[in-house]
Amino acid sequence: MAWSVTVDRDRCIGSGMCIVYAPGTFAHDAEAKAVVLDPSTDDLAAVRTAVEGCPTGALQLTEEGE
Numbered sequence: 107m108a109w110s111v112t113v114d115r116d117r118c119i120g121s122g123m124c125i126v127y128a129p130g131t132f133a134h135d136a137e138a139k140a141v142v143l144d145p146s147t148d149d150l151a152a153v154r155t156a157v158e159g160c161p162t163g164a165l166q167l168t169e170e171g172e
């Protein structure tokens with residue numbers, strides 16, 4: 107299944123939860139905002155957990171197809 111994930115920088119408060127759940131996909135930049143690294147390094151399930159665990163709903167997961 108094809109999927110992608112994006113970060114809404116205005117919503118991100120830098121909690122780091124997404125980095126805990128999917129450390130290959132997310133990192134903090136110099137402003138402590140989350141950035142997307144390489145989503146292919148984490149399972150979709152881990153990325154989904156990270157998206158659901160974001161306290162501010164800053165992450166958007168888009169899944170295409172089955």
Ligand code: SF4
Pocket residue numbers: 113117118119120121122123124125132139140159160161162163164165
């Ligand atoms: S979990 Fe949400 S608020 Fe926390 S660093 Fe990741 S995107 Fe930002």
